[in-house]
Amino acid sequence: MTLELRDLHTHFDTRVGALRAVDGVSLSVRRGEVLGLVGESGSGKSVTGFSIIGLVDPPGRIVSGQVLFQGRDITGLPEPELRKLRGNRIAMIFQDPMMTLNPVLRIDTQRIETVRAHDNVSHVVARTRARDALGQVGIPSPDERLSSYPHQFSGGMRQRVAIAIALLHNPALIIADEPTTALDVTIQAQILAVVQKLAAERGTSLLWITHDLSVVAGLADRVAVMYAGRIVESGSVDAVLDRPMHHYTAGLIGSVPSRNKRGAKLLQIPGMTPSPLDRPAGCAFRTRCSAATETCAQEPPLTMPEPDRTLRCFHPVRI
């Protein structure tokens, strides 16, 4: 098991009370596996990602729960210990490639510093390694491109550079926070192919945070659906996407446009995501759910309706 989260709670202390961004998340990622973490904006996906590598800035803090990385509890490790993991064993890729590279530093500076942050090697060796990694993500003539500035690259190229940086130390886990959302569809497909290939070659696990179900369908082995700070349903991609059990998942899948439904009106989940400051007690989805009853005001327990599948719902969708 590469990564395991056990009942993780990350809250942001605000003047009006604790904002429960991550409210009891449990999930696991096996070695070499791609887990798609799906949810809409504000569901706590990104905060979950940042919580894993201890990059939640005040007023946010991990209140309780455990992050186990390769069997070791890394929650609350001192900063220098966490720093040894970051970029080395656990790497991260961010959403907007325009914003993840420092605009005033050359690409090679930003890559060489990453090599040298974890390995005590000379500048020349670090430079060679940085160049080789650029070639691996499909950047033509890496020698010339290495001394460019980020603004001289296109969006897709920049994301490749960011991915190359993430891969420098052969991490066991890459947390990808919507890395293809800001790219257009053709570039998106290329990037997905690159990541998939490299991860498969090296046995790297991926935690792929996204709101795009089609990306998950094409890339992930397993999927976890997040709603209002919690994982409401998880399982293998095929099982969850073909036979969703939670009404929220079913709603999400129903609202994806597809060729088969051409002409038909798109399904819409009624209502809005509740504010994390003011969530309904019990199941947070019950105010928008057609199957909700009074029982739903209580906390739905985590169940395992099938092997390797979890669900938090009193009234699962019947197939």
Add this chain to the structure above:
Amino acid sequence: MLLWFLRRLLQAMFVMLAMSLIVFIGLHAIGNPVDILISPEADQAERARIITQLGFDKPLWQQYAYFLQGALHGDLGRSFVFNEPALQLILQRMPATLELAVTAVLLSVLVGLPLGLFAGLYPNSFAGRAVMAGSILGFSLPGFWVGLMLIMVFAVSLGWLPSSGRGTTAALFGVQWSFLTRDGLAHLVLPALNLSLFNISLVLRLARAGVRETMPLDYIRFARAKGLSPTRVVFVHVLRNILIPVVTVVGLELGSTIAFSVVTESVFAWPGMGKLIIDSINVLDRPVIVAYLMIVVVMFVTINLVVDLLYTALDPRVRLGGRA
């Protein structure tokens, strides 16, 4: 690049031309230097002789034409009071002012930048808040008052530092400098501190705002996610980004610090250009005033030029010449 440079040069010449015209007309409107310069006991013949000698018998446009003709040959006229070339008079006193201003600007960066970084990184700490509160004082206390207080405390009460003059100077490149001797340095401390207080506050606030703005950006998060040490994140990734506004302001402030160190120079009896210009304005010594303003214009233009060049070094996205 060359075109850009030439355009800058042309702009500078135009500014100087316009400025000299304004000074000529302005001083003409204020009063007649003859009334101040010639002693009341002088007889009519003596008066006429001096007026002719200084060129005041001719109409203003002709006086201006003479000035322009001289200026083109590098002669900005002779001081009415000292009867010395105005340019030479100012250049003699320039090192003193330059020394004071550069020290003040260095102080403002060396003190302001670290304090600003600190206040930006720990905005809620007591020390961070204290620094910000202090900067308000630096902004709002009038310079002359602070100067007097510095003299009261450090020169009069404690007796640690001298309060006036340049002290012992030593020669470097044929010019006398205070900072080369111990005594001179001691004389430099208080006026430089006085002059830099405003700029320290300015740099500090800019740096703090820059840090607060840059820290939550994705590329800083990414840098942290790469496992870089906080030192490297702050001193390479953040500092490099906040230097752009800081360099702009420091550059412009260097100009105004040099040009308007008048108050500090008066308070600390520092024999620089500021003192000279105040005296010259009092007696309407036109050549000195014009020459001084010319130098100020040249200085500002040069500083702006250097700042623009620094931009390209600091921010690779900036390219000179205006073509994107």
